[in-house]
Amino acid sequence: xxxxxxxxxxxxxxxxxxxxxxxxxxxxxxxxxxxxxxxxxxxxxxxxxxxxxxxxxxxxxxxxxxxxxxxxxxxxxxxxxxxxxxxxxxxxxxxxxxxxxxxxxxxxxxxxxxxxxxxxxxxxxxxxxxxxxxxxxxxxxxxxxxxxxxxxxxxxxxxxxxxxxxxxxxxxxxxxxxxxxxxxxxxxxxxxxxxxxxxxxxxxxxxxxxxxxxxxxxxxxxxxxxxxxxxxxxxxxxxxxxxxxxxxxxxxxxxxxxxxxxxxxxxxxxxxxxxxxxxxxxxxxxxxxxxxxxxxxxxxxxxxxxxxxxxxxxxxxxxxxxxxxxxxxxxxxxxxxxxxxxxxxxxxxxxxxxxxxxxxxxxxxxxxxxxxxxxxxxxxxxxxxxxxxxxxxxxxxxxxxx
Amino acid sequence: xxxxxxxxxxxxxxxxxxxxxxxxxxxxxxxxxxxxxxxxxxxxxxxxxxxxxxxxxxxxxxxxxxxxxxxxxxxxxxxxxxxxxxxxxxxxxxxxxxxxxxxxxxxxxxxxxxxxxxxxxxxxxxxxxxxxxxxxxxxxxxxxxxxxxxxxxxxxxxxxxxxxxxxxxxxxxxxxxxxxxxxxxxxxxxxxxxxxxxxxxxxxxxxxxxxxxxxxxxxxxxxxxxxxxxxxxxxxxxxxxxxxxxxxxxxxxxxxxxxxxxxxxxxxxxxxxxxxxxxxxxxxxxxxxxxxxxxxxxxxxxxxxxxxxxxxxxxxxxxxxxxxxxxxxxxxxxxxxxxxxxxxxxxxxxxxxxxxxxxxxxxxxxxxxxxxxxxxxxxxxxxxxxxxxxxxxxxxxxxxxx
Numbered sequence: 001x002x003x004x005x006x007x008x009x010x011x012x013x014x015x016x017x018x019x020x021x022x023x024x025x026x027x028x029x030x031x032x033x034x035x036x037x038x039x040x041x042x043x044x045x046x047x048x049x050x051x052x053x054x055x056x057x058x059x060x061x062x063x064x065x066x067x068x069x070x071x072x073x074x075x076x077x078x079x080x081x082x083x084x085x086x087x088x089x090x091x092x093x094x095x096x097x098x099x100x101x102x103x104x105x106x107x108x109x110x111x112x113x114x115x116x117x118x119x120x121x122x123x124x125x126x127x128x129x130x131x132x133x134x135x136x137x138x139x140x141x142x143x144x145x146x147x148x149x150x151x152x153x154x155x156x157x158x159x160x161x162x163x164x165x166x167x168x169x170x171x172x173x174x175x176x177x178x179x180x181x182x183x184x185x186x187x188x189x190x191x192x193x194x195x196x197x198x199x200x201x202x203x204x205x206x207x208x209x210x211x212x213x214x215x216x217x218x219x220x221x222x223x224x225x226x227x228x229x230x231x232x233x234x235x236x237x238x239x240x241x242x243x244x245x246x247x248x249x250x251x252x253x254x255x256x257x258x259x260x261x262x263x264x265x266x267x268x269x270x271x272x273x274x275x276x277x278x279x280x281x282x283x284x285x286x287x288x289x290x291x292x293x294x295x296x297x298x299x300x301x302x303x304x305x306x307x308x309x310x311x312x313x314x315x316x317x318x319x320x321x322x323x324x325x326x327x328x329x330x331x332x333x334x335x336x337x338x339x340x341x342x343x344x345x346x347x348x349x350x351x352x353x354x355x356x357x358x359x360x361x362x363x364x365x366x367x368x369x370x371x372x373x374x375x376x377x378x379x380x381x382x383x384x385x386x387x388x389x390x391x392x393x394x395x396x397x398x399x400x401x402x
Numbered sequence: 403x404x405x406x407x408x409x410x411x412x413x414x415x416x417x418x419x420x421x422x423x424x425x426x427x428x429x430x431x432x433x434x435x436x437x438x439x440x441x442x443x444x445x446x447x448x449x450x451x452x453x454x455x456x457x458x459x460x461x462x463x464x465x466x467x468x469x470x471x472x473x474x475x476x477x478x479x480x481x482x483x484x485x486x487x488x489x490x491x492x493x494x495x496x497x498x499x500x501x502x503x504x505x506x507x508x509x510x511x512x513x514x515x516x517x518x519x520x521x522x523x524x525x526x527x528x529x530x531x532x533x534x535x536x537x538x539x540x541x542x543x544x545x546x547x548x549x550x551x552x553x554x555x556x557x558x559x560x561x562x563x564x565x566x567x568x569x570x571x572x573x574x575x576x577x578x579x580x581x582x583x584x585x586x587x588x589x590x591x592x593x594x595x596x597x598x599x600x601x602x603x604x605x606x607x608x609x610x611x612x613x614x615x616x617x618x619x620x621x622x623x624x625x626x627x628x629x630x631x632x633x634x635x636x637x638x639x640x641x642x643x644x645x646x647x648x649x650x651x652x653x654x655x656x657x658x659x660x661x662x663x664x665x666x667x668x669x670x671x672x673x674x675x676x677x678x679x680x681x682x683x684x685x686x687x688x689x690x691x692x693x694x695x696x697x698x699x700x701x702x703x704x705x706x707x708x709x710x711x712x713x714x715x716x717x718x719x720x721x722x723x724x725x726x727x728x729x730x731x732x733x734x735x736x737x738x739x740x741x742x743x744x745x746x747x748x749x750x751x752x753x754x755x756x757x758x759x760x761x762x763x764x765x766x767x768x769x770x771x772x773x774x775x776x777x778x779x780x781x782x783x784x785x786x787x788x789x790x791x792x793x794x795x796x797x798x799x800x801x802x803x804x
Contacts (some may be wrong), residue, residue, distance in 0.1 A: 013518060014516070014520045017517050022662055022666075052469070056462065063457060063458045068449070070646035071452075072647045107672040110670060110671050110672070114416070116413065121416070136670050203413070205413040244678075248672060248673075268512060268538050269512050270506050270650060271650075272647075275650075
């Protein structure tokens, strides 16, 4: 007789789900989520820069005047128009029909992957990427093609070209074009051109994950890939880093032909994006000056970035390597090969009460574990805390290397 | 040479996604979403019963006093405690560690299916079910085992028993225990007992989708399946029908051992449930009297239900069959076999400006298309509109049958 083998005491899960567990790193950071820790770990915006006053006014307006704000409802058309105008500031020309409003950028990413990737399919990505992207693709158990990233210029586009020319046809190429998470680099103009040329030539879409593109600190900010190539770049945008993450509103800009299908996948996921917060953000954008708010964010975050650069120079060993980021909210620091940043984190939390993310958390490729690297966030802590926290980490690193 | 065959002009999509399109019904309803239509189509709550005043106060409180309300953040613990108390009112005994807060019930359903169902796996469901559930399972292209539903007592539990005894081991059984969507029936006590007994015996979890269980109109309301069986029932709950759908907050009650995995799948989907609306609802529940609000909803919806029953008796042909629902927001009406309710909808919209959902939209099984049935919602329209709209539909039906 055939015996069905399944757990006796628990419901049987999908195969990939059996592997899902909280990582060692998550355990450490979870245990460390206590007051008094200086945290450079998460990519959090500064809560003291949230435009609370403006959001309170907008909330009152919406609830008092728009009964549909609490009902199920289709995507809020005025917000789409506002997103079109926001994209135009970044030199992306698009129309309302190409916008899908999502429950944050994470949902946008998740919907695109769902639409494009067959279980067991193939994807192309950098060796080090945002952990939320790992979580998105892992259930599909794809073949992962990966390429290195140059610390100064971004994703190795010739390695991409080489894979494609040898016949690789991934469901998509995943790219974080500005203020890379975790590598802090922004793609150069030449590489942007080359990457979209490859996408066009081989008819492989690029998913451009761009939560940080609006947070640029230098005179010349490059437009997103979407401005270089309309059709083969699928853009993922978000209000999380430019307004607040707690309202969970983001957007996609994709070819109009994909919107019906994406809307169906979106509906299956959570029906509508929060109708209230869509209207709340729309009303805020109508009443307040987003450009002014963005200027303030860029000014304040630039001060924090510079404070971190100064502190790293002052306190980190001379063997540590980093670049000052043009965009985004992170530094990526490479320590000498012997240093194990996961072990360092345990000590840093216990002895110095400072948190960061060890490089290996982002690694997709066993050949590049970045065990001697760390990601440091500079948007969440004020300059004093940054100076203090980096000094403490530097102290530890110097005492280790003695 | 090997030639890759893929669309020349468009990105290649996952196989299942190629089939996704807006249905004929969606096209019709989309075209009909105009002012002046009396709509019995969607399962919308009555916006005039939303507790706007209380939500405005709660919103002001939260934004003025809780800076974390706009940041990324872990699930809001006080809301979990409040959900535990709400469940206790339904005789479900659970603890905070068994609660997962979700972006509405739809996300809860979608996460559970993702966790439990292997692509190409097997599921067990009724022949007629909520269209949002179709959308959730379709990407997995499962083998769908289906059983009939008795109009008076609910899902045919002996058909479930027969499938299981013959060796079927679905990833889960999907059940809507109270105020079934679309069939309007609530499971009897005896069938609840039998269904959870089967789940226990065969170790197959039941996903209990319960958005309507709080909307009961008779003296004795049965507790959800989760109160009958703690371990093998995974409960999906929602604030959409008892507070407002626009805030997109729902919850799961599942064995604690599943929470870590579900949290990871949730994080991959949209990181956090809107931190602001979680706190908004929590503050509302703290300040206001939910029981009083629910009593009001039950009172008002009972009036609407009775108005619809009266109108159906007065205006529908004697050959039409329906039962008065004990719970929920729908009537299910069966017309004589020759009537095609999809064709009828087109006429109803054009000539009478009344909308409903034809039965076939809910059909999972080619052997039971319910082409002569319709689902009518009674929560969204006031009694006058209900009388008017049903009279118009009745007029059409009588003139058809002449």
